[in-house]
Amino acid sequence: MILVVLVNYNSTGHTLACVESLRAHTRPGTAYRVMVVDNASAPAEREALGALAAYPEVEVCYSALNLGFAGGNMLGFRTATATQRPTHVFLLNNDTLLRTDCLTELADLLTARPEIGLAAPQMFGPEGQWLESYGFFPTLGDKLLGRGLCRALGLGYHPPRPARAARQPYPADMVTGAAMFADAELFARIGGLDEQYFLYCEEEDVAWRVWKAGRQVVVVPGSEFVHLGGRSSQPSFGLLREFYISLAYFLRKNFNPVHAEAVRWLFVVKLVFRARRGRQYLRLARFLAQGAPMSASIRPTAAGSPAGSQRSPG
Numbered sequence: 001m002i003l004v005v006l007v008n009y010n011s012t013g014h015t016l017a018c019v020e021s022l023r024a025h026t027r028p029g030t031a032y033r034v035m036v037v038d039n040a041s042a043p044a045e046r047e048a049l050g051a052l053a054a055y056p057e058v059e060v061c062y063s064a065l066n067l068g069f070a071g072g073n074m075l076g077f078r079t080a081t082a083t084q085r086p087t088h089v090f091l092l093n094n095d096t097l098l099r100t101d102c103l104t105e106l107a108d109l110l111t112a113r114p115e116i117g118l119a120a121p122q123m124f125g126p127e128g129q130w131l132e133s134y135g136f137f138p139t140l141g142d143k144l145l146g147r148g149l150c151r152a153l154g155l156g157y158h159p160p161r162p163a164r165a166a167r168q169p170y171p172a173d174m175v176t177g178a179a180m181f182a183d184a185e186l187f188a189r190i191g192g193l194d195e196q197y198f199l200y201c202e203e204e205d206v207a208w209r210v211w212k213a214g215r216q217v218v219v220v221p222g223s224e225f226v227h228l229g230g231r232s233s234q235p236s237f238g239l240l241r242e243f244y245i246s247l248a249y250f251l252r253k254n255f256n257p258v259h260a261e262a263v264r265w266l267f268v269v270k271l272v273f274r275a276r277r278g279r280q281y282l283r284l285a286r287f288l289a290q291g292a293p294m295s296a297s298i299r300p301t302a303a304g305s306p307a308g309s310q311r312s313p314g
Helices: 012-025 043-054 068-081 102-112 140-145 147-153 184-189 202-212 237-254 257-277 279-289
Strands: 002-008 032-039 058-063 088-092 096-098 116-124 179-183 216-227
Touching (some): 002 068, 012 032, 032 068, 043 058, 102 116, 102 179, 140 257, 237 279, 257 279
Parallel strands (some): 002 088
């Protein structure tokens, strides 16, 4: 059975459309359940989720507190696995629509190739434009040498060139957090998403742990979805600051101290050079230089905070 987790925050229209897309594109007979987590939405948005009661494969759980991206997904995973034993888990942004039968395609791939622990379908934007479904770990080599030289030296996992022409699954450092399909046993064993992250860097972190566990992270070109939030946009200062809080935590957690500090200061320098575009970059550089502490996060400490679980793609 495939467990699909959707996190809803004041975007019930997206959630309902996403569930309809799952139902329309999933092959009859495919065993799956959908766990929708409401992340402390406004009352009208929560009430509108009642429409999902018409679908026996869908369950809704409600959080009194906005738990963020990782926390919302993990609440859904824990709630579902308390009574069910899925073979795979699909963490899917609610502002997505499937273009192919992603559930069956990805489950078949991971079953046939057990060396793969985490996969993402190919992502497209709302106008049908091809988007990168992969990313790169913020390593010192990546920042100093550049991705072309890292590719030539065999450092990290770099998609083929051009990636948009690929027809077979290919490895990548990490995959988009908008649609992460994982082996459920592996996902549980490595601890799932780290709930210390409120927004950003959860996908880097879980992919890092999948690779460390000896499994592969891949993009699957033949499986496709649309990310409605996949437009290029400028996040607010608060969201930019939250990104650097998460980045600093990722570096401290996963790299040795010297490596982590070197990468952090490279980001500081990069922000200083960006300051000519706006003073906010200088403020961000100062904040990151001071360590970007988790205590500065926009994570709510009481119900009703305006912070959401859906993230600007930046």
